[in-house]
Each structure stands twice: as C-alpha cells, then as structure tokens.
Amino acid sequence: MAYALQQLINGLTLGAMYGLIAIGYTMVYGIIGMINFAHGDIFMVSAFIAITAFTLLAAADVTSIPLALTFVLIVAIFFTSAYGWAVERTAYRPLRGSTRLAPLISAIGMSIFLQNAVQLTQGARVKPIPPVIEGGVVLWDAPGFTVQIGWSQLLIIVTTVVLMIAFTWMITQTPFGRQQRACEQDRTMASLLGVNVDRTISFTFMLGAALAAVAGVMVTVYYGVVDFFIGFLAGIKAFTAAVLGGIGSLPGAMLGGLLIGLIEAFWAAYLWAEYKDVATFGILCLVLMLRPSGLLGRPEVEKV
Amino acid sequence: MKKTLLATACLALGAYSQTSLADMSVAIAGPMTGQYASAGDQIRRGAEMAIADINARGGVLGEKLKLEVGDDACDPKQAVSVANTMVNRKIVFMHGHWCSSSTIPASEVYNESDIPMATVSTNPQVTERGLANIFRIMGRDDQQGMVAGEYIADKFKGKKVAVVDDKSAYGKGLADEIAKAMTAKGMKPALREAITAGEKDYSGLVTKLKQAGVEVMAYGGYHTEVALILRQAQQAGLQLTVMGGDTLTNSELVTAAGPAADNVMFTFSPDPRKNPEAAPVVEKFRAAKVEPEGYVLYAYAAMQLFEQAANSAKSVKYKDLEKALRGGSFKTVIGDLNFDAKGDQKAPGFVVYRWKGGQYDYAQ
Numbered sequence: 293m294a295y296a297l298q299q300l301i302n303g304l305t306l307g308a309m310y311g312l313i314a315i316g317y318t319m320v321y322g323i324i325g326m327i328n329f330a331h332g333d334i335f336m337v338s339a340f341i342a343i344t345a346f347t348l349l350a351a352a353d354v355t356s357i358p359l360a361l362t363f364v365l366i367v368a369i370f371f372t373s374a375y376g377w378a379v380e381r382t383a384y385r386p387l388r389g390s391t392r393l394a395p396l397i398s399a400i401g402m403s404i405f406l407q408n409a410v411q412l413t414q415g416a417r418v419k420p421i422p423p424v425i426e427g428g429v430v431l432w433d434a435p436g437f438t439v440q441i442g443w444s445q446l447l448i449i450v451t452t453v454v455l456m457i458a459f460t461w462m463i464t465q466t467p468f469g470r471q472q473r474a475c476e477q478d479r480t481m482a483s484l485l486g487v488n489v490d491r492t493i494s495f496t497f498m499l500g501a502a503l504a505a506v507a508g509v510m511v512t513v514y515y516g517v518v519d520f521f522i523g524f525l526a527g528i529k530a531f532t533a534a535v536l537g538g539i540g541s542l543p544g545a546m547l548g549g550l551l552i553g554l555i556e557a558f559w560a561a562y563l564w565a566e567y568k569d570v571a572t573f574g575i576l577c578l579v580l581m582l583r584p585s586g587l588l589g590r591p592e593v594e595k596v
Numbered sequence: 597m598k599k600t601l602l603a604t605a606c607l608a609l610g611a612y613s614q615t616s617l618a619d620m621s622v623a624i625a626g627p628m629t630g631q632y633a634s635a636g637d638q639i640r641r642g643a644e645m646a647i648a649d650i651n652a653r654g655g656v657l658g659e660k661l662k663l664e665v666g667d668d669a670c671d672p673k674q675a676v677s678v679a680n681t682m683v684n685r686k687i688v689f690m691h692g693h694w695c696s697s698s699t700i701p702a703s704e705v706y707n708e709s710d711i712p713m714a715t716v717s718t719n720p721q722v723t724e725r726g727l728a729n730i731f732r733i734m735g736r737d738d739q740q741g742m743v744a745g746e747y748i749a750d751k752f753k754g755k756k757v758a759v760v761d762d763k764s765a766y767g768k769g770l771a772d773e774i775a776k777a778m779t780a781k782g783m784k785p786a787l788r789e790a791i792t793a794g795e796k797d798y799s800g801l802v803t804k805l806k807q808a809g810v811e812v813m814a815y816g817g818y819h820t821e822v823a824l825i826l827r828q829a830q831q832a833g834l835q836l837t838v839m840g841g842d843t844l845t846n847s848e849l850v851t852a853a854g855p856a857a858d859n860v861m862f863t864f865s866p867d868p869r870k871n872p873e874a875a876p877v878v879e880k881f882r883a884a885k886v887e888p889e890g891y892v893l894y895a896y897a898a899m900q901l902f903e904q905a906a907n908s909a910k911s912v913k914y915k916d917l918e919k920a921l922r923g924g925s926f927k928t929v930i931g932d933l934n935f936d937a938k939g940d941q942k943a944p945g946f947v948v949y950r951w952k953g954g955q956y957d958y959a960q
Contacts, residue, residue, distance in 0.1 A: 295807045302799040408629075416633030418820055420852040428831070437807055442831050515796045516827055517852050519820070521631045525794055560800035566763060566790035568800075 294434035299561040300554070305445045305514070307553020308452035312507040313530035314537070314545035315459070316500030322476045322540040323496050324388070326395045330379055330402035332527015333410075334501050338372040338508030339518040340410060346421050346512065357425060361447075361513070368505040376501025377494055379406075385490065403523070410520040418519045425513060444514045455506060456546055463542065472496060476540075529572075536576050538589020547587060551575075620659040620912065622647070622902060623682045624895060625666035625675070625692030625702070631794060631820055632670050634848050635694050640665060641886050642895030643691060645877075650899060656906045661899075668702070670695040679705035687711060688912040691898035694891070696722060696737075697765040703730055710914035712905075712921060714898040716891055718842060719769050723938040729914070730939045731921055733894060733901065733930065734842065735946050737766065740863045741773020741816075743946040744839050747861075747959075748774070748814060749781035752837075758787035758810040760801070762817030767793075770841045771816030778814070786810055793817060798825045799832065806834045815840045822860065823852035830856050837861065839948075845890040850954045861959050863946040865930070868893040874929040897928035904928075 313335050320328045345364040354360050383402045387394045428442035463469040474482040475492045483489045511526075512518055529552060537548025552572055559571040579587060624643045628636040647663045655661055664685055666678035675698035682690060683705060690711055693699045696719030706713050707727045715722060716734040723732055748757055757778065761771035768790070775785050787808050791801055802825065805813065815822055815838055822838055829836040837859045838844075844862035853860070869878050869888060877896060881888040888896075901921070906912050909920035925934040934942050950959040 295803070298803050298806075299800065302797075302803060305799070306797050411629060411633075416629060416631075416637070418631075418634075418823070418848055418852045420823070420854070422854060423827070423831075426831075438833065440833060444831075511796065515824060516854075517796070517820075517824060519631060521794065522796060526796075556797075557800050561804060564790075565801060565804070566792075569792060 294437040298439045299557045303554035303557030307550035310533045311546040311549025314533040314549045317534040318545040329399040332523035333403045333406035335504040336523030338505035342368045342509040342512040369502045372501045372505035373498040376497040380497040448510045538586025541588045544588035619662040621687045622689040623664040623687040626694035627670040628667035630669035638891040639895040642892035646896040646899035668698045675702040683709040689902040737770045742777045745774040745777025749783040755811045756786040757812040759785040759814045760789045762793040767817035774814045802828045812837045818843045819846040819849040826853045826856040857951045861950045868930040897930040900928040
C-alpha cells in the first residue's frame, strides 16, 4: 500500500510534466491542424536556458531558492516563447496554405535543426547542476517502507495545477481565448470578423512554448541533468499523451499526460519495467481502436 | 557548351590529381554525436594525437597518415552506412566502432571489403563470428561480467543485489554475465530488471529497489543512466552502490551524479595511465589539456598497432596486415598486445575500480 502510494506520487510527477508539454502539441493541432514535431526540442531548449540561468545565478551568489526559481522561470518563459514565435515565423507561416505534408516535414527539419544547433553550441556532453531543492516530507512511515514526496516533486505537481487553472481561465474567459477558439473553429470566418489570425497563431505557439518552458525548468530542478537529446523522448511521450487524451482537446492533453505517467509508474512497479513502453503504446492503440478521436476528443465533423 | 566541357575536364583533372596525391587514410568510427558523444570525443582525441605523432616520425611506409572520422551515433543502421562510406574512401585500417551493436553489423562490411579493424567493443559476439579482420584491444563482457559478479559475491555477502540492464547488446550481455557469475558463487540476484536508455525518469525503478531492500545494483549499460538513477535514489532516500562495466570510466558520470558517484564501482582494463611506458604520451595529452581517460589511450594504441603491423609487414595490403596483426606482438601505450585466433587480446584482465572525489582508482 505504501509502495503503491509512492509509485502514485512518481507517476503524478511524471504525468504532470508530460501534460505540460502535451498542451503545446494539442493547441497547435487545434488551431492549424499540424503536429509540431519541433515542440519536444523547444522543451529541450528551455531546459538549457534554465540551466544557463541557474548557473548565472550561482555565479552571482543568489542563495534564496524561491527568488532563484522565479527568476529562472521568467527568463526561461521569455526566451522559450521567443523560440516558439521564431519557429512558427520561419518554418510554418511561409508554408501556410500549401499541402498538409509540407509543414510537417519542415517541423521535423526544425526539430533536427534545434537539436544539432544546441549540440554544436553547447556540446554533446550532459550538463548537470547540483541539486537545487533537496529533501522532502515523509508522508507515511509504514512498516518496511517510507513514503516520501520530494519538495521538487511537490513543486511540479502544484505548479502544474496552478498553471492549468490559469490556462483554462485564459482560454475560456479572456478576449485572446475567444479569438483562439474562433480561429480553431474556422480561420477564414474569424479573419472576416476582424480577428488577426496570424497573430493569434503566433501567440498560440508562444503560449505552448511557455508551458514547455515551465516543464523544462521543472525537469532541470527535478533531474538536475539535461542534454540536447531530452526533447526527443519527452516529445514522443507528450505527443502520445495528446493523442490519447484526444488531440485538439486541452483537458484531454492534461488527462493523457497524467494517464501515461501513471501507466508507466505502475506498470514498472508491478509488472516488467522493460515492457513499460510496450504497455503505454499498447493502451494507446486500444483507446484509439475504441475511441478513434481519443478520450476527450470530439470526432471531427466534415464541414461543407 | 565547350566551356562547360572544359570546366568539367579541369575539375575532373583536379579531382584526379587530388586522389593520386592523397595520403594513406586510416579511420575511426563511433558516436561523435548523440548521447554517447563524449566517448566518441575520447576516441577522436586519442587517434588525432597518435596520427600527429606517427606523421612526425615520418608516417607509415613513407606515407603520411590521414584520419577519417565516421559518426554512427551508436545507431546500427548509421554504422553500416558509415562503414560503406569508409570503404569508398579507401581506408586501410579502422578503429571502431564503439557500441557493440554498431560494431557487429559494421564489421561485416569491413570484412567483405578486406579492411582490418581494431575495436574496443566488449560484446563476445564481436569476435565470435569468425571474422578474420577483427582485433579487439579490450577485454570481453563475459570476462568483465565474471570479474564484477565474483567481486559482488565476495564483498557484498548477505546484502541484497539487483541486476539491471538497459536492453542494449552491451548492457544486457554484461548484466547476464554478472548474474551468472554471482549465481555460480551462490548469490542469487534479488531482482532482475531492465530500463529504457535515454529516459530521464527512473523513480519507478528506484522505488522498486527501495521496496525490495536492495543495497547494491549491478548495472549493464552506460554512464548517463547510472548518474540519473543515483541522483533519484538519493532523492528517494536510498543508499545505493552501483557496480558496472567499462563504460562507467567516463568522468561525465561524476559531473552528472555529483557526490553520489563515489558509490560507483566498475570493471576496466588495468589503467593504462599507470603504465610507465605510457608516461610520455600521458604527459603530452595533459599538456594539450586532454585527460587521457577512458578510451583516449586505446585509440592511441590502435593507431600504434596499425603503424607497427604495417611496418613489420612492409605493406598495407589486407592479407599482409592481417598476418602481421595475428602473428605479431605490439608495444603500445596500453601495454603489449598480441591476439589469439579469434582476434581477442591474449592477456586482457579486468580490475575493479571505484570513483572517489572525481578520480577513479583500484577498489579495495
């Protein structure tokens, strides 16, 4: 029981991070109908920005952890959003209106470009930082097993919940959210009604990148190690989460992320860890067979 | 039209004269990019220094050596295409690849094209397939696993030991050998697990180890994952000692794992840096701000091996080189090398090391 609880905490932490990245995939898909394969690498770039910011702070002798975290988050969100904007501007906007396949290919190209650019400028070596937040709270001292939640794990879960609430409010209540949803439903109509479609799309990319930046900072804090390759696997898992939850659906992305995190944790805990990915993707196949548009996705209605 | 023809002719002539003037090409291949790029980096630094030294001595058989570098990123498919490229570049000797899973398919290509090769890949299958062109300058996983397994059974008696691998040809092979050697000495692994390399989250595994009361983890795989597992174990309040193979010589492990790296032990050939004959070369590397750790001196030795074999055979033709390599004894920075019929080094020997404060030394 204590063991299961500990694995639940592990799974939730992992799932929260997948969810944060998955939202970037699902938002972009919702608005322009393409899979932004460079999103995983945007996440990787943000982790590098975070590690640079942490190193700078350490050099400047900043010892207050809350202050450092806030600073790093702001820096990472700012620069990563700029990356998100630049990627959309250079790789996708010129291709808007061409075949569906063209932006997909340029997304893959962008992903390889970012990976190699970081590798060449930052080196192929793993970049570590000393643990930022150490220790945790013991939740339950059961006989034979102590359940504990690390402060960094707690931080990840709380940040994700807060962000999700803020994000849902933004999409449902603000003028930007309204424009975003309008573009999602019908881009031509939205532009006829005076919505600046290009700007909304740019902003969507920046928002997705900002959430990925939060995930990037969390990964840096939690694992303490980044390399130029982390975007690949994280991207694939988050993309899977988005599809599982129903691509295009925001709560779906979050739910998908959590589910994948939990499946991974529990499968590895009670069954064979080596078949963890088989299980994750097996469940994805099963869900897609029964519900082709994902758990919370609405089937696409062909508009005439 | 005429002008184009003329230009093409000139270009062709240029290309021709270039190839005729070309130096003798030798090659290295390994993960120059990708997550194991630091090992590729070590190989390249070692080989570059060796080639510079050999050329300063006047080259091989009067010709200067030129180094070709192939990047397989530890991907077996890419390794085969690197091998084909190298064959096209007419190399006479190859040192590589690094990952066993790359060396095995690539060696078939070199074998067909009559190119002799030296490798540090440790999977037994590298030399067990009867290919005559392979010479392994490192020990084998079955020997390395035996040394590690027996050490665990002797020193950690009564403790719970888990055996974990990363599902790679190298990692699983090594972990299986460790488990076999432990069992033979009467110590059964408490857990047998496998993980996916390249992930960041191993908290599931760590929790499982903690639940089972494991204190020692024998690991078959690479340093990146070990660093993450150690960090996460520390976060979860689990004191874990790790025993692994030759890949854990990488000092990146220490930067990534922090002080927890002091709990890492691994098997490796006796440290070539301690070899008195290697001292001048070691000095030279340090003067060039390169620590000759891990595979650096091995790459240097591979080039020395080629130099000496070619000089004694007075030829770089495959048949002559192969005969010279098989029959000869070579003085290199990693000690004397001579090979058996399979192409394995005759006196490999593994010792157990332990990291301490960023340096590794023989374990007690």
